[in-house]
Amino acid sequence: MIIGVPQEVKNNEFRVGLTPGNVSGLCKQGHTVLVQRGAGEQIGLTDESYRIAGASLIDSAAEVFHKAEMIVKVKEPQAQECAMLREDQILFTYLHLAPDPKQTKALLDSGATCIAYETVTAVNGALPLLAPMSEVAGRMSIQAAASHLEKTHGGLGVLMAGVPGVSPAKIVILGCGVVGRNALQMAVGMGADICIFDRDIDRLRQIDMHYGNRVRTFYSDNLLIEQEVCEADVVIGAVLLPGGAAPKLVTHEMVKKMKPGSVVVDVAIDQGGCFETSRPTTHADPTFLVDDVLHYCVANMPGAVARTSTFALTNATYPFVEALANRGVMKALSIDHHLRNGLSVHRGGIALSHGSKLLLDTIHAWPTECADIHRVHVSQAGRFGRALMTREELNQEALGHIIRYRDIHMTLRQTLRSIQDKSTHFKWLHIGKEDNPVSTNAKCIVHAEGGLFKTQDWVESGRDYGQSALVGLVEVENAAPYQAWERFTSEGPLAVLPSHYGPHILNLVWCGSPESSQQRLQLSDTDFLESLQKEFGSRIGRFLKIQDRRLYELGLNYRKEITKDNEVWIGNAAQTLHPVAGQGLNLGLRDAFLLAEKLVGVFSGAAENQTPGDIQHALESYAQSRKVDRTTTIGLTDFMARVFTSNLAPVVIARGLALSALQWLPPVKTALARQMMFGRR
Ligand SMILES: Cc1cc2nc3c(=O)[nH]c(=O)nc-3n(C[C@H](O)[C@H](O)[C@H](O)COP(=O)(O)OP(=O)(O)OC[C@H]3O[C@@H](n4cnc5c(N)ncnc54)[C@H](O)[C@@H]3O)c2cc1C
Secondary structure, eight states: EEEEEOOOSSOOOOSSSSSSSHHHHHTTTTTTEEETTTTTTGOOOHHHHHHHTTOOOEEEEHHHHHHEEEOSSSOOOOOHHHTTTTTTTEEOOOOOTOHHHHHHHHHHHOOOOEEGGGOOOOOOSSSTHHHHHHHHHHHHHHHHHHHHTSSSTTTTOOOOOOOTTTTOOEEEEOOOHHHHHHHHHHHHHTTEEEEESOHHHHHHHHHHHHHGGEEEEEEEOOHHHHHHHOOOOOEEEEEOOTTSOOOOBBBBBHHHHHHTOOOEEEEEEEOOOOOBBBBOOOOSSEEEEEEEEEEOOOOGGGGGGGHHHHHHHHHHHHHHHHHHHOOOOHHHHHOOOHHHHTTTEOOEEEEEHHHHHHHHHHHOOOSSEEEEEOEEEEETTTTEEOOOOOOOTTOOOSSSEEHHHHHHHHHHHHHHHHHHHHHSSSOOOOEEEOTTTTOOOOSEEEEOOOTTTTOOOOOOOEEEEEEEEEEEEEEEOOTTEEEEEEEEEEEEEEEEOOOOOOOOOOEEEEEEOHHHHHHHHHHHHHHHHHHHHHOOOOOTTEEEEEEEEEEEEEEEOSOOOOOOOOOTEGGGTTEEEOOOSSSSSHHHHHHHHHHHHHHHHHTTTTTGGOOOOHHHHHHHHHHHHHHHHHHHHHHHHHHHHHHTTTHHHHHHHHHHHHHHHHHHHHHHHHHHHHHHHHOOO
């Protein structure tokens, strides 16, 4: 694998993703490591030391991002870095996405597979890649507090340890995790008067056993926090919820009651902070005042001790880098659920019919990694009527396949490249936007610019279903392998489909009203899983975990005419469907294949023999041939989207009867399945 290590670009960030020792280990295993020149110079890791270790030194970050298959960094990527990421790349770094929707969107747009250090887990539920930086930040928080308590740094003018006859500083530590315990260790060493809060009594017991009366321990309760914070000289915010935003334990009202000149150090600022008054600052300008309370909210505290931090971090990250490089991302994620817990941004799977697989096979564009569907279980939530379709009944290798969308992009791109090598007629063209238009001569224009419902700048015929789809990856205990589930709920269809990440990790598509989908998006993981379980029942198994939730608005938008002169519209540019039957891309692929067949007939002759009339004729013939498949698939999808969400009693009963009929009338089941799998050609 080609692994890239760019220089960090965040303010005062001198840490590096890999040390020369790590580079040497990777190179010995046959990998190529590209290190941006100067990446480690500031902390004594010279270009020469990387070169001796086997790295290739690269002049610019752009080149590192361009050439590498995996980028290993330290801090979350900045806007200019997100823009350089590609869909076939892995990004392994801290992400801290919870408080940063902008970065989340930029990463999703890039299509890269992003694994966050901070949510990778260990056997005991600990966060092994966060722990080393938490140790550093926890220890530094007391150093920072001690110096900012000094008058010259804007503080109250209090010496942390006091002196004989004068009380030491009073420190409140919120949170008893790795940061809190390390802060506590330093604060005890400096002789401060300390109390520490947590909701985990066992942790408080351990502190009590270890420090005895030296430290006061408190169960985290709002009133007690307010009481202690108001009397404190220093408050350390050290509360972290894995992968989520930090809870705001200290309100603005509490800050108003604190002593002027007292200091708060918000170590949880990377996760949004646990003071209502916090906002991220930098080492260059680390503090600000709110109601005369000095706030130190540096987002990358360990960056200040970058050399110590680099070695502490890479000691923990290196085994995972090695696993990703040696096994490839999918294999590494599927066999190590702790690493998989770090998966934060990833384009999910899409269901393709067996018919689409056969089409893509003909041009060698079927991705090697896919998850097969052998059975589909269809049911209604809380009502009678269910059906099971199996591959055996239909005498097919599989009913469908789940692939990653980006994998088809990649295989198609490879196929195009191989054609380009052989063909003199093929040329890549970058279409400019309105502010940067491009003109070209073409005999035929194929509109394949797709898009999603409500984002398209054309609306012709269709329907707004008033629904959104929430998609994500869900972990299920004892999930039946190769099985897809489609369940019709009162708000919309709910599908759970296999994925590449092993039998327990499934793709979820949950359709509902825009309001409830938005609420579900914002629920905590626990509440989300509880409501999903309620909707699904116990047949599927116990839902254990949800990752990478995203929303899409749903509707039907289709063109009545798909050709005009020498222009043709295919895929979502011609019709955008509800995903209820997973037909959109299947239909688009059939569009593309038939169009290619028709055009080949025209373009295979000598160029001088082609007339605009021939092309127009081929397009008209194409439109004619697509009529039945388009009408049937659009009609069937629209029918299912509406009928399966109606709560009218007669419709509910008819739906139950239809599902039962499907179960007991094999010819009906076979006809429907064949339409879904192969369309009408
Ligand atoms: C939640 C959800 C689940 C779905 N599940 C399934 C499923 O399981 N199975 C299935 O078959 N379908 C499914 N679909 C539908 C499927 O995603 C779409 O039908 C399919 O992606 C359409 O492909 P397309 O190539 O036509 O359009 P797109 O996927 O939108 O691709 C269009 C491409 O054109 C590019 N582009 C746009 N404008 C320009 C321009 N001006 N110049 C150059 N390039 C441009 C875009 O960047 C993009 O790469 C689902 C849809 C949703 C919303």
